[in-house]
Amino acid sequence: MTPEQIRAAVREVMPSVRADLEALVRIPSVSADPARADDVRRSAEATAELFRAEGFDDVRILTAAGGAPAVLARKPAPEGAPTVLLYAHHDVQPTGEVADWDSDPFEPTERGDRLYGRGAADDKAGIAAHLAAVRTFGADLPVGVTVLVEGEEEVGSPTLEAFLEEHHELLAADVIVIADSGNWDIGEPALTTSLRGLVDCFVEVRTLQHGVHSGMWGGVVPDAVTTMVRLLATLHDDEGNVAVEGLHSGPAADVDYPEERVRAESGIAEGVQLIGSGSLVERLWTKPAITTIGFDATRTADASNTLIPSVRAKLSVRLAPGDSSKRAMAALRHHLEQHVPWGAQLTFTEGEFGEPTQIDATGPAYDAARAAFRDAWDGTEPVDMGVGGSIPFIAAFNVAFPDAAVLVTGVEDPDTRAHGANEGLHLAEFEKVCLAEALLLHNLAESLGR
Known part of the structure; x- marks a missing residue:
């Protein structure tokens, strides 16, 4: 086929692809909720059936180490053609407060230029983009295609490394396309070339064996909430830079990200200052960030004149590319132990580890991707961008398949609101993503074929 x-052909298949995407969105495959395990299985089965219908003879639902069901579908390469592994995930985030949504999160709803629903973008649209590329060529795929659709990405891919090891031979490919990121803006495509890593932990501070009267003992005995607040305050300097020694920082790509755009896209409240120093893309992509994402203490509705004996917080740390999650966790623990005030008892419990990623996006596969993006976006040059979030499994793919080119792409844009209420897919951009992936398969056949 010519470009x-x-x-x-992409234009012709888009209505059926959208219908299949909407059917997937209606399945509440929330991997974090044990009560939704049957829905996660149903989502895997529905995904498997989609690729069976496209003529994939080898379609399996597999697990490793007791993990959630993943879909593996394979079509062998024509003689002399490369094999491309297409990754996405079929599990989704919880909805949060349903009242915050403008429509049922599991009933795909078009409003304006977007399709709204949980997973409509992250990442069932990634599945649909792979489906569109495959459906475009029908029985004449120019490359071998292996599709891997994971079922536990939204809970940190805890068994993916075991899955890659156990099914390594089935997954071997020359190029790996990870459809779980996004583009720089509406009308501006991007390759993601760096992602921050992640560690998180639980911190408990105890100052008393039990609560006591705040009037009788206040002023002498420290309460746990004040103690914790003082401890958390040591994690940043006065500008808002991370103050934990030993965490890595690095330079970022020379990309202009105006402050007014950051304010508009983040939803920061009027008058609130941005924190940190350095360029905005450095602060977002290549410097560490620490956030208190949970805090267990007495609710104000239940408050009494009592010194609270213990409190618990959950901290999330985003790591710059070039850092190590184990080293970062050790540095965080050391900082907290050294800075806990007034001799309070500190309990530190490790949580998740996820490695950051830096991709050398040079070579024929990346050239093929950039050419596909330029064609799909009518001549617009793609941006090499970083992402402040984490996709730790990309490091696992790099380790498992060191000779494969890993391309990180996706359907999201700055207003996608993935993980939040009113997650939405920009439909015009989605068609461009589908076209770009189909063109990519065509380009890879020409540039990597023998």
Whole structure:
């Protein structure tokens, strides 16, 4: 097929692809909720059936180490053609407060230029983009295609490394396309070339064996909430930079990200200052960030004149590319132990580990991707961008398949609101993503074929 034929074929398959995406969104495959385990299985089965319908003879639902069901579908490469592994995930985040949504989160709803629903973008649209690329070529795929659709990405991919090891031979590929990121803006495509890593932990501070009267003992005995607040305050300097020694920082790509755009896209409240120093993209992509994402203490509705004996917080740390999650966890523990005030008892419990990623996006596979993006976006040059969030499993793919080119792409844009209420997929951009992936398969056949 010529690029123009591919463009016409993508346009023709888009209505059926959208219908399949909507059917997937209706399945509440929330991997974090044990009560939704049957829905996660149902989502895997529905995904498997989609690729069976496209002529994939080898379609399996597999697990490793007791993990959630993943879909593996394979079509062998034509003689001399490369094999491309297409990754996405079929599990989704919890909805949060349903009242915060403008429509049922599991009933895909079009409003304006977007399709709203949990997973409509992250990442069932990634599945749909792979489906569109495959459906475009029908029985004449120019490359071998292996599709891997994971079922536990939203809970940190805890068994993915075991899965890659156990099914390594089935997954071997020349190029790996990870459809779980996004583009720089509406109308501006991007390759993601760096992602921050992640560690999190639980911190408990105890100052008393039990609560006591605040009038009788206040002023002499420290309460746990004040103690914890003082401890958390040591994690940043006065500008808001992370103050934990030993965490890595690095330079970022020379990309202009105006402050007014950051304010508009983040939803920061009027008058609130941005924190940290350095360029905005450095602060977002290549410097560490620490956030208190949970705090257990007495509710104000239940408050009494009592010194609270213990409190618990959950901390999330985003790590710059080039750092190590184990080293970062040790540095965080050391900082907290050294800075806990007034001799309070500190309990530190490790949580998740996720490695950061830095991709050398050079070579024929990346050239093929950039050419596909330029064609799909009518001549717009793609941006090499970083992402402040984490996709730790990319490091696992790099380790498992060191000779494969890993391309990180996706359907999201700055207003996608993935993980939040009113998650939405920009439909016009989605069609461009589908076209770009189909063109990529065409380009890879030409540039990597023998």
